[in-house]
Amino acid sequence: MDFLLDIFSNLSLGFSIALSPYTLMLAIIGCFLGTIIGALPGLGPSNGVAILIPITFTLGLDATSALVLMTSVYYGAMYGGRISSILLNIPGDEPALMTTLDGYPMAKQGRAGDALVLSGVASFVGALLATIGLMLLAPLLARVAYLFGPAEYFALYLLAFCTLGGMASNNQAKAAIASCIGLGIAMIGVDSNGLPRFTGNNMHLMDGIDFLVAIVGLFAIAEVFFFIEGHGKDSAIGVKLGKVTVPWKDIFLVKWVMLRASIVGFIAGILPGAGASLGSFLAYMSEKSIAGKEGGFGTGVPKGVAAPEAGNNAAAGGALVPMLTLGVPGSGTTAVLLALLMTLNITPGPTLFTDRPEVVWGLIASLLIANFVLLLMNVPLVSFFVRILQVPAWILLPGVTMISFVGIYSLSGSYFDLLLMVGFGVLGFVLRKLDVPTVPVILGILLGGNMEDKLRQAMVLSDGDPMYLFSTPIATGLWIAAVLGFVAPMFLRGVLSKPQRHTD
Amino acid sequence: MSDRLFGLVVLMVALAFIASATQVQTSFLSDPVGPKTFPILIGAVAAISAAVMIFKPDPDPQWPAGRTFFALLVALIVLVGYAFALKPFGFILPTAVTAAVLSYQISPRIGPALLTGVGLSVGLFVLFKYALKLGLVPFPKGLFG
Numbered sequence: 146m147d148f149l150l151d152i153f154s155n156l157s158l159g160f161s162i163a164l165s166p167y168t169l170m171l172a173i174i175g176c177f178l179g180t181i182i183g184a185l186p187g188l189g190p191s192n193g194v195a196i197l198i199p200i201t202f203t204l205g206l207d208a209t210s211a212l213v214l215m216t217s218v219y220y221g222a223m224y225g226g227r228i229s230s231i232l233l234n235i236p237g238d239e240p241a242l243m244t245t246l247d248g249y250p251m252a253k254q255g256r257a258g259d260a261l262v263l264s265g266v267a268s269f270v271g272a273l274l275a276t277i278g279l280m281l282l283a284p285l286l287a288r289v290a291y292l293f294g295p296a297e298y299f300a301l302y303l304l305a306f307c308t309l310g311g312m313a314s315n316n317q318a319k320a321a322i323a324s325c326i327g328l329g330i331a332m333i334g335v336d337s338n339g340l341p342r343f344t345g346n347n348m349h350l351m352d353g354i355d356f357l358v359a360i361v362g363l364f365a366i367a368e369v370f371f372f373i374e375g376h377g378k379d380s381a382i383g384v385k386l387g388k389v390t391v392p393w394k395d396i397f398l399v400k401w402v403m404l405r406a407s408i409v410g411f412i413a414g415i416l417p418g419a420g421a422s423l424g425s426f427l428a429y430m431s432e433k434s435i436a437g438k439e440g441g442f443g444t445g446v447p448k449g450v451a452a453p454e455a456g457n458n459a460a461a462g463g464a465l466v467p468m469l470t471l472g473v474p475g476s477g478t479t480a481v482l483l484a485l486l487m488t489l490n491i492t493p494g495p496t497l498f499t500d501r502p503e504v505v506w507g508l509i510a511s512l513l514i515a516n517f518v519l520l521l522m523n524v525p526l527v528s529f530f531v532r533i534l535q536v537p538a539w540i541l542l543p544g545v546t547m548i549s550f551v552g553i554y555s556l557s558g559s560y561f562d563l564l565l566m567v568g569f570g571v572l573g574f575v576l577r578k579l580d581v582p583t584v585p586v587i588l589g590i591l592l593g594g595n596m597e598d599k600l601r602q603a604m605v606l607s608d609g610d611p612m613y614l615f616s617t618p619i620a621t622g623l624w625i626a627a628v629l630g631f632v633a634p635m636f637l638r639g640v641l642s643k644p645q646r647h648t649d
Numbered sequence: 650m651s652d653r654l655f656g657l658v659v660l661m662v663a664l665a666f667i668a669s670a671t672q673v674q675t676s677f678l679s680d681p682v683g684p685k686t687f688p689i690l691i692g693a694v695a696a697i698s699a700a701v702m703i704f705k706p707d708p709d710p711q712w713p714a715g716r717t718f719f720a721l722l723v724a725l726i727v728l729v730g731y732a733f734a735l736k737p738f739g740f741i742l743p744t745a746v747t748a749a750v751l752s753y754q755i756s757p758r759i760g761p762a763l764l765t766g767v768g769l770s771v772g773l774f775v776l777f778k779y780a781l782k783l784g785l786v787p788f789p790k791g792l793f794g
Contacts, residue, residue, distance in 0.1 A: 203783055318701035322659055325695035329666055332691070336684045342673050343666070343688070366728070373724050373754045374713050539756035540765050543748040546728070547773055550744075554735055555783050563732035571725065578710045579655055597687040601680050609681030 152280060159506030162209060163514055171206075171214045172511045176518045179221020183228070184530045185541060186235040190222035190478040191584075192364035196545065198485050199357055199552030208489045209504050213511040215485050216465075219478055220272060220512060223461045224519045227264045227454055228530055232257060240457045240476075243425040247442060247449025254445055258389035261531075263447055264454040265523040266396050267403050269516060271455035274407040275414065275462025276512045279469075282415070283498070283505070286470040290495035293471070295603035296614045300623035302596040305417040305473045308630035309585055312423055317635060319581040327589015328596070330354055336597075349561040356484050356590045358553055358562050362569025363576075363583045364481075365549045370574040372542045389527060392447075399451040402432055410456030414463020417473040424463065428456025462512070469493050469505060472595070477584040483591055652706030659699035667692035720754040727751065739788040745770035 162168055182193030194215060201211050226241040231248035244264060251260040293301070310320025333343045334353025344350040409431055410424035432452035433442040442449045464475030465482075472493035474480040486493050491504060498505055523530070553566050573583050600614075607613030615621050670688035713721055727750045734743035749766025753759065777783045 200781065200783075204781060316707060318698040318705070321698040322695055322702070325663070325691050325698065328691045329688070329695070332688045336673075340674050340684060342684060343669055369751065370721055370724065373720050373751070374717055537756070539752045539761065540769070542755055543751040543765055544769050544773070546751060547744055547748055547769055550731065550735065551740075551773065551777055551783070551785070555785075558736075560732050560736060563735065564729065567725070567728045567732060570728070575655075578712065579651060580707060580710065581655075600687055601682040604681040 155502060155506045156510060159510030162503055162507035163510035168213055171210055172217045172515050173518055175214045175217025176221040176515050176522060179218035180225035180522055180530055181533055183222035183225025184534055186229045186233055190219055191481050192368055193222050194218055194478055194481045195360045195364045196549045196552055199556045202488050203555040208491055209507045211489055212508050216508060216512060217515045219482060220515050221519055223458050224268045224523050229534060231260045240422045240425045243429040243453030247445050250445030251450060259392040260450050261527050262391050262524050263395050264450050267451040267454040268458045269520040270403040271407040271410055271458035272462055273516045275411045275459040278411050279462050279465055280509050283466050283470050286466060287495040287498040290470050295599040296620045298599040299603060299614060300620045301471060301473055302592050304623050304627040306585060307627040308416055311631040311634040314582040315580060320585055323581050323585035324589045327586040328593040331590050331593020358566045359569050359590050360481055360484055360587055361549045361553055362566040363573035363586060365545055366566060366570025367573030369542045369546050370570060372538050395447040399448050402448045402451050403455040406432060406452040406455035407459040410459030411463040414460030414475055415466050417467045417475055424460025425453040425457035429453040470495060480587045480591060651709045653703050656699045656702030660696055663692045663695035663699060724751055724754050740774055740785045741770050741787050
């Protein structure tokens with residue numbers, strides 16, 4: 146009972162912050178921007194959030210406000226992503242891929258409006274349940290996290306890299322290289338003892354490479370190169386949207402699907418490193434096998450639209466659990482959110498819950514409110530966002546580039562960071578061409594410093610005995626999970642092949 | 650072939666990284682691990698993974714060639730130029746040029762590209778300067794007073 150009482154008193158603290166007119170306004174702006182970002186092809190949640198961080202930072206918002214704004218953008222982008230998946234057959238990001246499988250065929254059958262409303266409701270159910278799950282689980286996990294010493298943290302970081310590399314990519318070696326690139330970049334600059342490393346005596350590198358520069362380059366600038374390569378081909382509107390009505394019958398039909406997919410997605414989202422892609426994938430695949438051959442998954446059935454959207458949004462909420470309690474992101478976008486926390490000087494982890502309850506609970510309350518705002522924006526007002534899709538790529542992508550430049554430039558005012566950002570853009574382009582995932586690079590840059598510090602602290606505690614890293618049950622468990630997470634997908638890949646995108 | 654080449658590059662960089670790590674100065678306050686071990690571990694993992702890539706490459710992706718490659722090169726040069734120009738030339742002019750060139754590379758029509766350049770540069774300037782209050786300089790100092 147105590148536990149529930151705690152949650153209620155914390156929630157009322159949260160709502161007292163979230164319902165202040167200013168915070169509420171930020172949440173609504175965030176939802177609106179997020180839905181647009183998600184809906185625009187070529188601007189997924191990760192790069193959308195990435196280009197907004199430097200700007201939010203220069204605006205000088207306080208920690209809670211900035212966090213509320215950006216997580217509303219994050220949730221909004223998760224909702225909005227389905228719009229381009231369904232109408233254009235272009236997933237805004239990896240997790241939205243599953244929504245194209247049934248969403249696009251359904252839209253081609255002339256049921257675009259139904260698919261949009263249905264997926265909007267599924268997003269709402271998934272995100273709402275996940276936010277409630279976050280509210281219940283995060284404080285519990287924060288208590289467990291107190292038991293984590295340096296050895297456990299080191300193993301946990303390793304687990305994040307392994308599951309991310311193992312499950313979210315097609316080739317383990319490439320994922321490992323990506324992680325090493327990120328970790329290697331994190332080593333540049335002055336180490337924890339104050340001596341410079343890998344700087345090549347370049348003054349600009351003494352402070353290390355700002356992760357925001359890397360994130361914006363790898364995500365946003367690389368995307369611009371991809372659009373130039375494709376000559377904006379993907380920007381034409383695929384399917385016309387007729388009058389939008391609410392398909393009550395379909396919504397009623399998929400109620401259990403949404404519930405199951407939300408639970409599956411939430412659990413997948415909690416896994417450090419695995420995140421949202423796995424959530425929508427597992428939700429879709431499990432519903433597909435429950436429905437069997439007669440279910441007609443892949444041909445445009447309502448269940449096939451509802452399952453991945455509920456799973457995707459539930460995973461987005463689930464991914465916040467390890468991010469807030471342990472400081473380990475569960476997906477590409479939460480990695481970007483972690484970057485936001487670090488920019489705001491908030492250290493995620495168990496102490497966040499006791500030291501700065503107003504940040505955590507203000508955030509959770511805002512997310513609950515954001516869900517209702519998003520349902521409103523994404524069901525009755527969906528036609529407005531569909532019109533935004535018609536912004537052609539030749540306006541959109543130059544715009545994204547300029548916003549990226551202004552953001553990074555206003556952070557440091559140095560041309561060196563801008564050059565570095567363009568360099569990361571080229572790197573991101575080459576890596577993605579070679580099917581090397583870029584999210585582990587980001588994760589490496591973000592976690593590299595901490596990971597090394599934990600290793601060094603652990604070795605100080607044990608006086609240099611490496612067995613200390615496996616000395617507690619939690620640490621051993623995490624090591625086993627890490628190895629399994631990395632190795633198991635090699636064998637499962639034959640069995641669980643990812644469904645590929647429809648091509649017309 | 651691409652994978653093999655990339656693997657080779659990564660292998661070289663990883664070895665150079667390890668070599669550079671062994672040269673890192675150690676502080677007299679050092680702990681058992683020191684500032685060298687973790688970078689060397691990273692380099693070793695990268696080198697092993699690179700070797701795997703060299704021996705087991707994936708099929709080649711389709712690399713941009715001809716006109717597309719040229720378009721990408723132009724975009725890259727313009728972006729590098731933009732990075733250098735932003736400070737001395739103010740926001741409006743470099744932004745208009747860069748945005749117009751990028752727009753032209755995505756969809757090669759001069760009229761819309763020019764409009765995009767001017768529109769984005771002025772629009773974003775107004776947005777950033779007056780709505781978000783970022784400290785941007787519109788024109789080079791001394792040009793308009």
